[in-house]
Amino acid sequence: MKCKLCGKERPLRQSHIIPEFAFSPLYDEKHRFNEISLDVKRRNRFKQKGVRERLLCGQCEQFFSKYEQYASTVISRYRKSLEFRQVGDLFHLKGFDYNKLKIFALSILWRASVTKLEFFAEINLEHHESIIHQMLLTESPGDESDYPLMLFPMYHHGKIQEDLITTPYVSEIEGHKVYCFLFLGLTWAFIVSNKEKSNRLIECSLSRTGEIIMLPRALEHSPRIVDMAKDMARSGKL
Numbered sequence: 692m693k694c695k696l697c698g699k700e701r702p703l704r705q706s707h708i709i710p711e712f713a714f715s716p717l718y719d720e721k722h723r724f725n726e727i728s729l730d731v732k733r734r735n736r737f738k739q740k741g742v743r744e745r746l747l748c749g750q751c752e753q754f755f756s757k758y759e760q761y762a763s764t765v766i767s768r769y770r771k772s773l774e775f776r777q778v779g780d781l782f783h784l785k786g787f788d789y790n791k792l793k794i795f796a797l798s799i800l801w802r803a804s805v806t807k808l809e810f811f812a813e814i815n816l817e818h819h820e821s822i823i824h825q826m827l828l829t830e831s832p833g834d835e836s837d838y839p840l841m842l843f844p845m846y847h848h849g850k851i852q853e854d855l856i857t858t859p860y861v862s863e864i865e866g867h868k869v870y871c872f873l874f875l876g877l878t879w880a881f882i883v884s885n886k887e888k889s890n891r892l893i894e895c896s897l898s899r900t901g902e903i904i905m906l907p908r909a910l911e912h913s914p915r916i917v918d919m920a921k922d923m924a925r926s927g928k929l
């Protein structure tokens with residue numbers, strides 16, 4: 692089978708879409724995790740190895756894994772300091788490598804669009820899929836205004852909610868399409884649009900200078916997540 696990234700005929704690995712380290716806060720002592728699905732007809736299931744599909748060859752898995760390792764270090768470094776900030780403050784994340792973190796994030800967005808897994812059904816990048824594919828192959832993350840990435844620390848009762856992964860969904864900011872993923876206690880919001888972005892949007896996005904200003908949000912004030920929780924409660928998933 693052809694690898695989705697390099698296009699070569701090679702044995703394919705069971706690839707993660709959202710990287711495995713993001714699932715670690717969700718694993719119970721038996722090393723299973725609870726997949727939360729928006730589809731009320733499907734019961735939640737315990738899975739052993741995250742959400743995976745045969746997508747990439749071993750070499751391309753390795754290629755992405757170096758970015759995942761970097762992101763994992765950055766996130767864990769900031770995790771503790773985030774916990775102690777006041778809700779309502781803006782968070783300032785500084786000192787990261789823009790190229791590495793942006794490529795990591797774009798690789799998740801792209802994988803979510805390429806996969807056939809039902810969990811990522813809402814993510815369809817259309818013609819942006821091949822553009823991002825090229826950016827990944829050439830390790831060129833572009834500028835702040837190319838697929839800007841905003842991060843929102845997600846709080847519930849004053850604590851960052853790391854043990855929650857929900858189905859990615861499509862939203863809108865200032866008339867731009869936004870693809871949102873929730874994992875590692877953050878909403879990762881990608882602006883996918885050809886239209887000019889406002890300065891305000893760019894100022895709140897991952898910056899080439901290696902910093903980002905993040906606006907914390909309470910889970911209960913995120914309509915989409917509240918709806919998900921209500922649906923799940925109705926169908927007996929919670």
Ligand SMILES: [Zn+2]
Nearest residue numbers: 694697748751
């Ligand atoms: Zn490959």
